[in-house]
Amino acid sequence: xxxxxxxxxxxxxxxxxxxxxxxxxxxxxxxxxxxxxxxxxxxxxxxxxxxxxxxxxxxxxxxxxxxxxxxxxxxxxxxxxxxxxxxxxxxxxxxxxxxxxxxxxxxxxxxxxxxxxxxxxxxxxxxxxxxxxxxxxxxxxxxxxxxxxxxxxxxxxxxxxxxxxxxxxxxxxxxxxxxxxxxxxxxxxxxxxxxxxxxxxxxxxxxxxxxxxxxxxxxxxxxxxxx
Amino acid sequence: xxxxxxxxxxxxxxxxxxxxxxxxxxxxxxxxxxxxxxxxxxxxxxxxxxxxxxxxxxxxxxxxxxxxxxxxxxxxxxxxxxxxxxxxxxxxxxxxxxxxxxxxxxxxxxxxxxxxxxxxxxxxxxxxxxxxxxxxxxx
Numbered sequence: 001x002x003x004x005x006x007x008x009x010x011x012x013x014x015x016x017x018x019x020x021x022x023x024x025x026x027x028x029x030x031x032x033x034x035x036x037x038x039x040x041x042x043x044x045x046x047x048x049x050x051x052x053x054x055x056x057x058x059x060x061x062x063x064x065x066x067x068x069x070x071x072x073x074x075x076x077x078x079x080x081x082x083x084x085x086x087x088x089x090x091x092x093x094x095x096x097x098x099x100x101x102x103x104x105x106x107x108x109x110x111x112x113x114x115x116x117x118x119x120x121x122x123x124x125x126x127x128x129x130x131x132x133x134x135x136x137x138x139x140x141x142x143x144x145x146x147x148x149x150x151x152x153x154x155x156x157x158x159x160x161x162x163x164x165x166x167x168x169x170x171x172x173x174x175x176x177x178x179x180x181x182x183x184x185x186x187x188x189x190x191x192x193x194x195x196x197x198x199x200x201x202x203x204x205x206x207x208x209x210x211x212x213x214x215x216x217x218x219x220x221x222x223x224x225x226x227x
Numbered sequence: 228x229x230x231x232x233x234x235x236x237x238x239x240x241x242x243x244x245x246x247x248x249x250x251x252x253x254x255x256x257x258x259x260x261x262x263x264x265x266x267x268x269x270x271x272x273x274x275x276x277x278x279x280x281x282x283x284x285x286x287x288x289x290x291x292x293x294x295x296x297x298x299x300x301x302x303x304x305x306x307x308x309x310x311x312x313x314x315x316x317x318x319x320x321x322x323x324x325x326x327x328x329x330x331x332x333x334x335x336x337x338x339x340x341x342x343x344x345x346x347x348x349x350x351x352x353x354x355x356x357x358x359x360x361x362x363x364x365x366x
Binding site: 007010011017019020021023024027049050053054057058061155156157158159160163164167224226 | 242243244246247250254257258261262264265292293316317356357358359360
């Protein structure tokens with residue numbers, strides 16, 4: 001069964017064998033940055049952990065789950081139309097929705113939407129283009145929709161179970177992203193790997209994403225309701 | 228040679244999936260810790276209506292992303308008038324109390340909703356989308 005093969009491949013020599021390492025590199029990068037920021041300045045912010053702790057933690061986990069998919073797509077470079085569109089849509093949607101939700105929960109709908117759309121569209125395009133213009137377009141549309149939806153969901157849950165909803169949405173997104181990893185594996189089982197790279201991209205992308213997220217959440221502009 | 232064989236037998240590299248298992252445990256522990264940390268400033272804030280010329284008046288503002296105060300106590304049978312001050316933004320100005328048939332967009336701080344609380348109990352007031360909400364206690 002190919003699912004079992006996929007699980008075995010997580011310990012193998014193909015790019016799938018590097019996915020878990022990518023998660024760990026990304027998590028380590030995020031937590032080191034957050035720890036440095038916390039010890040140097042964030043701990044002096046009133047109610048920092050109850051207000052922002054869980055959302056920053058979930059943001060770090062989200063980037064650690066999105067970036068392995070990006071690495072897997074980069075490794076094979078080109079895909080047929082349908083898998084390419086699915087890649088653009090899934091990565092665009094999830095990488096727009098989750099950051100949009102976390103920023104929406106602390107800064108309001110406008111800033112959450114803008115940030116979610118920016119991350120979603122950027123990653124949607126970068127990955128969707130693996131199948132040409134169709135995936136490119138799919139990436140833009142999914143990133144745009146995911147960013148707005150994430151922020152809107154957060155703002156509408158502000159006096160409801162905002163934190164619990166964040167955890168549930170993160171778990172669902174994780175399952176979708178792991179499903180995408182499996183789909184890419186199935187589609188590329190017979191293909192040769194096109195790009196072999198170290199973890200510089202993962203570390204750099206995590207550094208940028210978590211730094212902007214933290215800055216926006218703590219010091220960034222806020223909508224009227226959040227001032 | 229014997230040393231190499233011994234090293235290979237004793238230091239078997241951990242599988243990626245095993246490492247992931249350990250990481251997941253740490254993540255779950257961290258998540259539980261952060262999830263259970265509550266924001267002390269988000270507790271309920273109680274306010275009583277001010278009776279004036281046989282009308283109980285109350286003005287709601289916004290604090291911690293919700294109506295302030297978010298628990299109001301009023302007396303049964305005496306008309307209640309609720310205003311929203313200028314700090315209340317956007318769709319929070321669309322004010323509803325379902326049990327008393329109240330649903331009105333209070334565009335300015337001078338606009339109000341008025342009703343007679345004719346039954347005792349605890350009722351919910353909210354914006355029309357349910358994002359901002361509070362309790363109305365009729366005694």
